[in-house]
Amino acid sequence: MTQEIETLIENKDFKGLKNILQDMLIPDIADTLNNIEDPATTILVYRLLPKALSAEVFSYISPDAQETIIGYLNNNELSFIIEELATDDAVDFLEEMPANIVEKVLKGATPETRKTINRYLSYKEDTAGAIMTPEFVRIKLGTTVENAFDYVRKQCKDAETINVLYVVDDKKTLKGVLTIKELLLANKEQTIDEIMTDNIVVATTDMDQEKIASIFSKYDFLALPVVDKENRIVGIVTVDDVLDVITEETTEDFEKMAAVHTSDDEPYLKTSPIKLAARRITWLGVLLITGIFTSMLINMYENTFVSISALVCLLPMLMGAGGNCGTQISTIIIRSISLKELTFKDYFKVFFKEFLVSLILGVLLGIIAFVAVTIQYQSAMLGLATALPLLLVIFIADFLGFSLPLLAKRLKLDPALIATPILTTILDCCVVFVYFNFASWILGF
Amino acid sequence: MTQEIETLIENKDFKGLKNILQDMLIPDIADTLNNIEDPATTILVYRLLPKALSAEVFSYISPDAQETIIGYLNNNELSFIIEELATDDAVDFLEEMPANIVEKVLKGATPETRKTINRYLSYKEDTAGAIMTPEFVRIKLGTTVENAFDYVRKQCKDAETINVLYVVDDKKTLKGVLTIKELLLANKEQTIDEIMTDNIVVATTDMDQEKIASIFSKYDFLALPVVDKENRIVGIVTVDDVLDVITEETTEDFEKMAAVHTSDDEPYLKTSPIKLAARRITWLGVLLITGIFTSMLINMYENTFVSISALVCLLPMLMGAGGNCGTQISTIIIRSISLKELTFKDYFKVFFKEFLVSLILGVLLGIIAFVAVTIQYQSAMLGLATALPLLLVIFIADFLGFSLPLLAKRLKLDPALIATPILTTILDCCVVFVYFNFASWILGF
Numbered sequence: 001m002t003q004e005i006e007t008l009i010e011n012k013d014f015k016g017l018k019n020i021l022q023d024m025l026i027p028d029i030a031d032t033l034n035n036i037e038d039p040a041t042t043i044l045v046y047r048l049l050p051k052a053l054s055a056e057v058f059s060y061i062s063p064d065a066q067e068t069i070i071g072y073l074n075n076n077e078l079s080f081i082i083e084e085l086a087t088d089d090a091v092d093f094l095e096e097m098p099a100n101i102v103e104k105v106l107k108g109a110t111p112e113t114r115k116t117i118n119r120y121l122s123y124k125e126d127t128a129g130a131i132m133t134p135e136f137v138r139i140k141l142g143t144t145v146e147n148a149f150d151y152v153r154k155q156c157k158d159a160e161t162i163n164v165l166y167v168v169d170d171k172k173t174l175k176g177v178l179t180i181k182e183l184l185l186a187n188k189e190q191t192i193d194e195i196m197t198d199n200i201v202v203a204t205t206d207m208d209q210e211k212i213a214s215i216f217s218k219y220d221f222l223a224l225p226v227v228d229k230e231n232r233i234v235g236i237v238t239v240d241d242v243l244d245v246i247t248e249e250t251t252e253d254f255e256k257m258a259a260v261h262t263s264d265d266e267p268y269l270k271t272s273p274i275k276l277a278a279r280r281i282t283w284l285g286v287l288l289i290t291g292i293f294t295s296m297l298i299n300m301y302e303n304t305f306v307s308i309s310a311l312v313c314l315l316p317m318l319m320g321a322g323g324n325c326g327t328q329i330s331t332i333i334i335r336s337i338s339l340k341e342l343t344f345k346d347y348f349k350v351f352f353k354e355f356l357v358s359l360i361l362g363v364l365l366g367i368i369a370f371v372a373v374t375i376q377y378q379s380a381m382l383g384l385a386t387a388l389p390l391l392l393v394i395f396i397a398d399f400l401g402f403s404l405p406l407l408a409k410r411l412k413l414d415p416a417l418i419a420t421p422i423l424t425t426i427l428d429c430c431v432v433f434v435y436f437n438f439a440s441w442i443l444g445f
Numbered sequence: 446m447t448q449e450i451e452t453l454i455e456n457k458d459f460k461g462l463k464n465i466l467q468d469m470l471i472p473d474i475a476d477t478l479n480n481i482e483d484p485a486t487t488i489l490v491y492r493l494l495p496k497a498l499s500a501e502v503f504s505y506i507s508p509d510a511q512e513t514i515i516g517y518l519n520n521n522e523l524s525f526i527i528e529e530l531a532t533d534d535a536v537d538f539l540e541e542m543p544a545n546i547v548e549k550v551l552k553g554a555t556p557e558t559r560k561t562i563n564r565y566l567s568y569k570e571d572t573a574g575a576i577m578t579p580e581f582v583r584i585k586l587g588t589t590v591e592n593a594f595d596y597v598r599k600q601c602k603d604a605e606t607i608n609v610l611y612v613v614d615d616k617k618t619l620k621g622v623l624t625i626k627e628l629l630l631a632n633k634e635q636t637i638d639e640i641m642t643d644n645i646v647v648a649t650t651d652m653d654q655e656k657i658a659s660i661f662s663k664y665d666f667l668a669l670p671v672v673d674k675e676n677r678i679v680g681i682v683t684v685d686d687v688l689d690v691i692t693e694e695t696t697e698d699f700e701k702m703a704a705v706h707t708s709d710d711e712p713y714l715k716t717s718p719i720k721l722a723a724r725r726i727t728w729l730g731v732l733l734i735t736g737i738f739t740s741m742l743i744n745m746y747e748n749t750f751v752s753i754s755a756l757v758c759l760l761p762m763l764m765g766a767g768g769n770c771g772t773q774i775s776t777i778i779i780r781s782i783s784l785k786e787l788t789f790k791d792y793f794k795v796f797f798k799e800f801l802v803s804l805i806l807g808v809l810l811g812i813i814a815f816v817a818v819t820i821q822y823q824s825a826m827l828g829l830a831t832a833l834p835l836l837l838v839i840f841i842a843d844f845l846g847f848s849l850p851l852l853a854k855r856l857k858l859d860p861a862l863i864a865t866p867i868l869t870t871i872l873d874c875c876v877v878f879v880y881f882n883f884a885s886w887i888l889g890f
Contacts, residue, residue, distance in 0.1 A: 023644055027663050153629055162626050163608045163667070180625055181607050184598055199468055217692065218472050220685035222608070222667065239684050240665035243691070247662065250695050251780055257699075258776035259769060267786040268777060269794060273801035280773050280802075281809055287769050288810055291762030292817045298758040305757070312750070312757045313743040316764055316873060317736030323869075324704060324732050328725050331703035332713060335696055341712040349714060356718035357725075364726055365733055372737045424768075428761060 005032055009041060018048045026053065030060035043072040055084030063096035064270070070101055079108035082117075086160055088133035088241065091120045128212055129205035131245065132226045132235030135160045139178070139192055141169050146188040152180070161238055164223045167196050174200060174225055174233040202227045205234065209245045214340065216242045253338065256416040257331070259283035290425045297429055301436040310377050311439055314386055319431045321365060321390060322397040323424040329354065329401035330423055334415045337405060344410040350402050362394035385442040389435045396430050450477055454486060463493045471498065475505035488517040500529030508541035509715070515546055524553035527562075531605055533578035533686065536565045573657055574650035576690065577671045577680030580605045584623070584637055586614045591633040597625070606683055609668045612641050619645060619670055619678040647672045650679065654690045659785065661687045698783065701861040702776070704728035735870045742874055746881040755822050756884055759831055764876045766810060766835060767842040768869040774799065774846035775868055779860045782850060789855040795847050807839035830887040834880045841875050 008017045021029055029049070036042045046069050049057055058066065058081055070078070082090060082105055094102050094117065106114050116134060123129025137155045139148050148165070156162050165183065167176040176196030186195045201219060203212055203226045215224060216239060226235045252262045261279040263271065298305075298315070305312035333350070336342040342350070366387040374383035400423060405415035453462045466474055474494070481487045491514050494502055503511065503526055515523070527535060527550055539547050539562065551559050561579060568574025582600045584593050593610070601607050610628065612621040621641030631640045646664060648657055648671045660669060661684060671680045697707045706724040708716065743750075743760070750757040778795070781787040787795070811832040819828035845868060850860035 025644055025646065025664065027665075149629075156626055156630055159626075162629070181601055181604075184594075184607070185601055199470060201470065217688050219470065220472075220688075222684070239667070239688075243662050243665075243684075243688075246688070246691055247784065251784070254699075254702075254776050254780050258772045260773050260777060267784075268781040269786065269791060269798075273798050273805065276777075276798070277802045277805035277809075280770070281806055284766065284769055284773070284806060284810060285813055288762065288766050288813055289817065291765045292814075292821065294765075295755075295758040295762045296821065298761065299755070302754050302758075306751065306754060309747050309751060310740075310744070313740040313747075316743065316761060317733065317740050319761060319764075320736045320739075320869070320873065321729065321733050324729055325725075327703045328705050328729070331699050332705060332721075335699050336713040339692065339696070339712075341714065346714060353714075353718050353721065357722045360718065360722035361726060361729060364722075365729060368730055368733055369737075372734065376737065376741065424765070428765065 009036070009045070014044070014048060017045065021045075021048055022050065026056050027060050029053070029057050033057070033065050034062045036065075039068045039071075042068050051080070055081045059085055059089035059093065063093070066093055067097060067101065070097070070105065075108050078105060079110075082106075082109045083113055086133050086135050087116055087120055088131060088160075090117055091130070094121060095125075123205060126209045127205065128203040128207040128209065128226045128237060129235075131209055131212075131241050132203075132205075132237050133160050133241075134235045136223070136225075136233075136236045137162055137165045138172075138233070139165055139167050141167055141175050141193055143192050144188065145183060145186045145190050145192065145195070148178075148183055148192050152183070160236070161223050164221075164236075166225055166233055166236070167192055168233060171230075172232040174202065174227055174231055176200065177225065200225065202231075203237065204228075210249050212237055213242050213245050213249065253334075253416050256414065257334070259287070259422075287422075287425060291428075294425070294428045294432060297432045298436075301432070304436050304440050308382075308439075308443065310373075310382055311436065314373065315432065315435060317369075318386070318390055318393055318435050319428050322393045322427045322431050325361065325394050326397040326401040326423045326427050329357075329398050330405055333402045333405045337409050337415050342406070344406050347403075347406055350406065354398050354402050358395045358398040361398070362391035365394060366391045381443060385439040386435075388442065389438040392434050392438065393427075393431050396434070397427055400426060400430075454481070454490070459489070459493060462490065466490075466493055467495065471501050472505050474498070474502050478502070478510050479507045481510075484513045484516075487513050496525070500526045504530055504534035504538070508538070511538055512542060512546065515542070515550065520553050523550060524555075527551075527554045528558055531578050531580055532561055532565055532680075533576060533605075535562055536575070539566060540570075568650060571654045572650065573648040573652045573654065573671045573682060574680075576654055576657075576686050577648075577650075577682045578605050578686075579680045581668070581670075581678075581681045582607055582610045583617075583678070584610055584612050586612055586620050586638055588637050589633065590628060590631045590635050590637065590640070593623075593628055593637050597628070605681070606668050609666075609681075610637075611670055611678055611681070612637055613678060616675075617677040619647065619672055619676055621645065622670065645670065647676075648682065649673075655694050657682055658687050658690050658694065698779075698861050701859065702779070704732070704867075732867075732870060736873075739870070739873045739877060742877045743881075746877070749881050749885050753827075753884075753888065755818075755827055756881065759818065760877065760880060762814075763831070763835055763838055763880050764873050767838045767872045767876050770806065770839050771842040771846040771868045771872050774802075774843050775850055778847045778850045782854050782860050787851070789851050792848075792851055795851065799843050799847055803840045803843040806843070807836035810839060811836045826888060830884040831880075833887065834883040837879050837883065838872075838876050841879070842872055845871060845875075 005017065005020065008020065033042055033046060036045060042065060046054065058069070085093070094105065106117065109117065120129070135158050137152055137159045139151050143151065152162055152165065163180050165178045165180065166174060167178060169175050176198045177200050178192055178196040182195050201215060201224065203224050205226055205228060212224060215221070221239065223236045223238045225233050226237060228234050255262045261282060263279060333342065369390050370383040370387035373386045374380045404423060408415045408417065450462065450465065453465065478487055478491060481490060487510060491499065503514070530538070539550065551562065554562065565574070580603050582597055582604050584596050588596065597607055597610065608625050610623045610625065611619060612623060614620055621643045622645055623637055623641040627640050646660060646669065648669050650671055650673060657669060660666065666684065668681045668683045670678050671682060673679050700707045706727060708724060778787065814835050815828040815832035818831045819825045849868060853860045853862065
């Protein structure tokens, strides 16, 4: 919210405010409304908007502000909004609302709108059905280009996009797609059958949204048709919704890799401390318990490290090196898998490449460790007894770091779930085992 | 590549192949070409494409395949491709090629194309200038709707998009934008000045591509105009390029958080082991050296842990818990910052929220640790001497985990650079200090 608007609100200069709002872009108006803390002021400012803008602004504001505004609207205003909203925006909004508000809103809708919304609300979350919209332009097979323009003009107003037009037969089966550009370049007398593309990429209503995002990235589409089992077109997914999907999926991947339970994309500041703690405690608890097993493993080498206390001092350094190395390669591999640059078929290519990478990394790190430990403890033998196990640790860490995600992919599990901390825990045990055994052997125990 | 195509290539059935290729979508043809390993076959298949398709297919294939094909083309074919490619695709392609190929290609271009491409090649990587394209539809202020349609039809063929049209005055200054939908809905006699939007969001040529991606996400644009210092429109960025930018920036964030040097988005399988090792060694080396300092710190408590060896066995468990907790919160905070849900202004809100979160997590984990350690070592005192420091470690880890990224943001540094491993290293030292001092004090040393 700009200083100017803040001042106008403080001075209750609603006329000035109205003028400013009219010249603003919709997402900026929405930002302003989101940032007003007092509900009464929110609704006051919202009511200043021209009616034509109000529904669209509504679709951009935060669920909290939506709930506030809904509480103040009368039935007429409510039905106006729900009728004007694009179906996908209405569904998004209703999914965030408590049951009593959903009921109130649906009461205000026409039977037809209510039916459509209810159908859309029944699609499973994160599928094409849940993010598609039925507001697209349909043209019948056999229409001439000239008539097609009339159709577009007629259906234009309600359509989410007119950049892609959908050609259907009498049974609403999708027969082809056509861009507005192709229509503009064609002769008026041609039929759309001659100029449409009949090699169509489609989504099914139950297709996962991540898959849809990858189709958009590959084909550079602006919209993707969604069809039912009889190949009848039931909706389209537009690229702006795909941007939101990508953001959501990326957040999920980050959270999984940091061992956080993924949320229903609630913003951090809106989430209660109890919910935040709940999303984190499971993994922290599990990892703490595995940490206790590591400690028991270390305990078994008590005789070794009581004789040479340096070993136990250096252990966290080796664990750290292994963990960092494993995190690096698993992140690189998980990302390559999700960009479809890598599949399990490439396992041996990765194996040979990483064998060389580990060798380079292990030797270089081994040299650093040898020098540092030899200086610190005045013992070249101890330096060697640290550097050599470190080399082995790097090999193991790297091997597990690329194998686990690729194996997960092969088993149709989520590679990101082989998250850093799980990997690190397995590694910790390996490091204890390798270091204490190897070092005792070198130092002649 | 499908089985069918593979068989056709093996049988050298080029007629059959040609028929199939003609019916395929461009990105799928590109996939086929990318997957052919033999260069001679690649060029053979490429030459089967209708000329009209060949330039567009070229823009979709991998740099490796592009280089192969360029090597076989004669000068005529080469200039055809370079003239037909959209400027942004030509620039992308040339940026990946070795200097001798760039020279060869530019020689084949008309002086005008050469000038444009050279200007674009001079824009800094990752800025609007580097990803924009000059192929957009310009309409002069004052044009009637009817004439505007003629303009669109004329400029359509070369334009990257006609969904958004740009209204300029005589000096090419950007005065407004207009969607094709608005144009279709308008009366033929109106001038575009009446129907255009004059409240325009623009990018400057030097604007960072990450900023541009966030503008697209906020405003749901399909294209964004790029202007020079005199507000003259010099190009547009389209949403399909923004999808690529988001993918690239996300990969960078993942890599930074895993302490890997970010690359020039080379796919994993195409990168040499030496390059891969080089991207990882710096951080691994730095973190190994800090690990040596941690080991020196542990060494200072030799007297303590020689008396109670359990302390040193349990140390990695506490380090792990602190590290995992810090990774969780820093990931949540870094993601919220990059989604613009959080800024440094919210520091105290985060502080109070996380105080409660740490309290919940610390108490629960403390209970688990108390029970486990008490059972394992048959000593409730040792259980207490581990659980209480763990509580403190969780507080410190959480505090550093949210403070460092927010502070980095405040100092205009990259929050993702306060990567997990750096945080973990700081934490490791804290854990050693807290645990040994606290435990000795509780156990009465």
